[in-house]
């Protein structure tokens with residue numbers, strides 16, 4: 001037993017400030033059935049020998065399969081694989097019914113889609129409190145240079161993007177008058193997104209007391225005061241377990257309540273905060289767009305909507 005009595009949810013929330021990638025780790029059980037779990041605890045360990053590690057909850061259905069496996073495969077997911085992550089984060093069910101895969105080393109299943117893949121021989125299994133730490137020797141690997149990795153941070157799925165400061169500082173290095181980067185559409189969109197959100201999110205916290213994750217949920221509830229957790233999962237890009245933890249924090253703050261165990265509804269206080277949030281977000285948007293003429297700002301929104309439609 002630990003000497004320190006931390007609140008487990010709060011401790012997990014602190015840990016979630018450390019962003020990770022998302023993997024699906026696969027093996028065969030004793031009967032030769034494929035098993036797999038979504039895991040963000042994957043990390044590199046050693047170059048010589050080539051070792052990686054991850055940890056599995058002792059309560060997982062697939063614990064004994066991994067504990068006894070001679071081989072396992074680490075499938076690092078790409079940004080298009082949120083559904084795969086959610087599928088393998090579900091408990092027990094036949095997760096491979098929805099997956100395309102082939103047999104890899106030691107017949108451990110390897111997914112057809114991945115950002116990277118590491119085929120491992122189990123090298124050591126260590127005790128790690130309520131988890132087992134599995135160390136694998138990488139016997140083979142491959143990766144897709146054109147796949148963007150899926151990121152997991154603060155309980156939400158995310159994508160990696162170059163830090164805006166880096167783009168800014170690289171722009172003036174050239175004596176060339178032709179500022180290709182500074183004039184490129186992706187740069188302009190990302191820079192305006194980053195600058196606007198870096199301004200808005202702290203204000204939402206200071207003035208309305210909500211985190212970005214809570215803002216995403218409450219904003220949905222303005223038009224839909226009761227929502228099924230399973231519907232919210234796709235809307236706010238959180239896996240169900242993480243979403244329930246966010247919802248628990250919101251319940252503690254009195255913003256939402258469970259109508260039943262699968263449905264969240266907004267409380268009177270939550271509706272008030274949502275209205276306050278909406279007012280703040282709109283006034284921030286107005287202040288920004290007031291830098292343009294009303295014609296320019298209408299045109300900007302129309303053009304962006306057209307681009308999103310064409311790209312989508």
Ligand SMILES: Cc1cc2nc3c(=O)[nH]c(=O)nc-3n(C[C@H](O)[C@H](O)[C@H](O)COP(=O)(O)O)c2cc1C
Pocket residue numbers: 022036037038039040041042054055056057059060061062063085088089090091092093152239
């Ligand atoms: C993004 C994400 C990361 C996760 N990371 C881990 C992990 O590192 N280790 C673990 O044991 N479970 C992790 N889980 C939870 C398991 O995927 C989940 O408990 C799954 O149901 C276990 O499957 P099983 O019970 O069929 O073995 C994670 C879930 C998500 C959504």
